[in-house]
Amino acid sequence: MESIKNSITFSGDGLPNSPQILADNIKNLPNINDIKPDSYSIGGIVEDLELKFSKIFNKEKSIFLPTGTLANHLAIRELSGVNSKVIVPEQSHIYQDSGDTLQSLSGINLIPSGLNSPCYELSELKEIISKNNISRVPKKIGCIVIESPVRRQQGKVIPYEQMKLITDFAKSNNIKTHLDGARIYMMSAATKIPIQKYSSIFDTVYCSLWKYFGAPWGAILSGPEKIIEGMQHTRRMFGGSIPNSSLNAAIILNGISNFENKMNNAYDQGIILFKMLNDSEKFKIYFNDNHSNVFQMHVDTKDNYNKIKSNLINNNIYLPDLNRETYGIINSKNTVDIRINISLLNQPIEEIYKHFMNATS
Structure with a gap:
């Protein structure tokens, strides 16, 4: 990912944890000498x-x-x-x-x-x-x-x-x-x-x-x-x-530090975004009963999904790979699990929505 500060990932429950990011987390610790x-x-x-x-x-x-x-x-x-x-x-x-x-x-x-x-x-x-x-x-x-x-x-x-x-x-x-x-x-x-x-x-x-x-x-x-x-x-x-x-x-x-508030805000913003995407009729996000931060996005074709995924990367937005093992199961061919996490706070919801709309073009 080019910039963790404004990147958004719909995989995992938190921010990405690559070796480089973990090293930055250590480097950015306040009062590390104490x-x-x-x-x-x-x-x-x-x-x-x-x-x-x-x-x-x-x-x-x-x-x-x-x-x-x-x-x-x-x-x-x-x-x-x-x-x-x-x-x-x-x-x-x-x-x-x-x-x-x-x-x-x-x-x-x-x-x-x-x-x-x-x-x-x-x-x-x-x-x-x-x-x-x-x-x-x-x-x-x-x-x-x-x-x-x-x-x-x-x-x-x-x-x-x-x-x-x-x-x-x-x-x-x-x-x-x-x-x-x-x-x-x-x-x-x-x-x-x-x-x-x-x-x-x-x-x-x-x-x-x-x-x-x-x-x-x-x-x-x-x-x-x-x-x-x-x-x-x-x-x-x-x-x-x-x-x-x-x-x-x-x-x-x-x-x-302040994670609970961040997660609450991210979740609320995510719900708004998913409803906006559903209303556009270009995307379908399923809201299951008793869901947490995990939702399912409808996939019409593999090629179309990968095109959208690739276009979103240009705006530092990352969708999960298709057919990956997640939560102990393999996704069906028609859906992919997407998750709300605090990375959603890295860009305004209106901007994220605009990037999704442009990614379908």
Whole structure:
């Protein structure tokens, strides 16, 4: 990309993360000489980052981790304790895309529910628990997991009311709950439900720190002190205590500054743009129920799409490639996933619209 400052990408949840851009993110850090060092991801600016997210999620304690896969794993492992059965959405990242990590490394039996759906219904949950309670060798359910937005379901959001029904039921049955909220900022921007309202109904919540804050890696896990306290030892056991995390933590803290407002504004501007494009009748953007920042653009022919894509590049606007694997699925030949992210703020909506109109000529 020629200029990151005015470029717009309809791929990904944040600004592009090429090696050159990451190097610029480091170069542009304010007060780089004042960054407090950590020791194996403990103390220093890493602790500042953990305290920041404890406030964001209104949780007692947080821990910085290298990946979301590890964050989900450690949350479920600690919440479950000796109760080795965990209910997860069948379409979740934990079940579909983590290489059976919980089963293989922690002896936890994942029970998938809600086949080919963003999430299970409360009735399905009750049936699983009922059958489990009357089995010949009953084993308590240690934890219930919800993922939202759901990457394998084109970023669909689980309605808050459904989440609340599930977590209330879990609490009434003394079962812990975990939210895989890797893209929780995208969800909040779409629903206008505050982040803390989501995090408050779960025992623990994970959020990605690299997908949209400009960092090369990172995840945060927040929850009660009795769950998070001492987890640094488990993190080390799993090989996740990075010797020097200070620079990465500094990038994240810089990237999160005013990010929630930026994402909300970008989402609102994106909705305006997509409606303008639909009204032009030259483009068709599909608005699915319970969408987050992920939409589908109709593609009439491959050649026509590639022509538009090429013309838009001249104005520093980048559409995704056709037939790329996204959110765990291959797009149909008639649509392509496009995403709203904060890069949409880099040019006025009227200018972006004009460039799209000219790109069809």
